[in-house]
Amino acid sequence: MSEGRRTNKPPMSEEERQKRIERIKRERRRQRRKKAMMMRAAVLGVLVLILVGAIVLVSFQVKRSKAKKAEEQARQEQLIQEEEAKNQARKDAVAQADTMALGYDYDGAIELLKSLENYDQDADIIAQIANYEAAKSTLVAVNMDEVTHVFYHSLVVDPAKGFAGEDSTSAGFKQWMTTVDEFNKITQAMYDNGYVLVDLHDLANETTGEDGAVHFTTNQIMLPEGKKPFVLSLDDLSYYHSYDGRGIASKIVLDENGKPTCEYIQDDGTTVTGAYDCVPLLDQFLEEHPDGAYHGARGTIALTGYNGILGYRTDIAYKTRENLTEDQQLWLDAHPDFDWDAECAEAKKVAEAIIADGWKFASHTWGHMHIGDASLENIKADNEKWQSYVAPLVGGTDTIIFAHGQDLADWHDYAADNEKFAYLKEQGFNYFCNVDSSQYFLQIRDNYVRQGRRNLDGYRLWNDVHGEKNRTSDLFDASQILDPSRTDMPSL
């Protein structure tokens, strides 16, 4: 059969031909549709690709512009912060200039204002400079021969303890010490009476010659009419062991702002801190009354060394434990963890804070020696100890305030052949102070400055109220000052 089909293929009918043509046509249409669909899919794909690309690009751009915006914002914020810091610094400088001007340092205040950026385009600053110039022109020259010098020891916080007993120790406290109340009343009264604290070094101008020798001439202090300068010193700010239990502060420490304050041991043995002695009390008063001090002056603190300084047991004997006195041995026994190096570091830190407030340090001799009676050899040995164990803690000094009210010579000028004077000069001392209780004693010579001092202590106050002669009436009314807890003034 298959043979027959192959050989006898019947001719295609018209109908069949038509069907075949139709089939071919359909096939072609299907092919075209498929092609078209493929084309559309391809176009769609490209479009999707373009869209995705565009989205990616846009989102990238958005991200970039966001980052740029944040960057710009941070830059703006930094600029604002810088501007604010600048404004604050300017405000601080203006406030500082004001404090300087209150302390009669108009030149310093003007110089500070002129150091500010574009000060000459700031109407407020120009006006303030004019105010300072005007105030400066009203100052008058004070009589430099009439500058008094007063001094205190550590203050008695609790008179019931300080003045307890009938022995010579008690008599000493009654005579040499001033109470906190007396000190505060004197400070207020002297301020009210026009007294302005000046630094001992404000009395003279110092120049150094080519050979290194220093020369002094009288400085001219300028103050408002009616104001009177005075110098202040504090003796024996060491909180000796002998003060223990006497109602006096135990040491100077730093408060939370790094400012000097006192540690005080209460009856129950607990420790409190606060203004229990001259340094923080006067600092507080002068912060509230900046016109009470000339150019921010403070007092001069005269230190011995044998029990350390400022309440810190810094003398070498506490380290070597050689030649200890009984009270030193007792103290070391009570403090088995004592670390001499740490003690010295702490004392130095406290001394630096005291200096930062404007105070100066002086030698009071290491051993509280009778400098007039002592031999030159003993003075040398004593000074070497002071220079070794006190000077490094307080940054050295050019001032010596003699103990026991003694001096190197009588009131005449120090003579060139005075061996003690020559030795102390060679050791760098140029300022010398004694106790003469006279109103004014000031020698400003080419090679030294010397001033006499007045004790504002129990002895003086008691005698000004109960004695025949009143020696402090130029400063205050002693009857308003004397502590009512004082009932007698035994002699030593």
Ligand SMILES: [Zn+2]
């Ligand atoms: Zn003394």
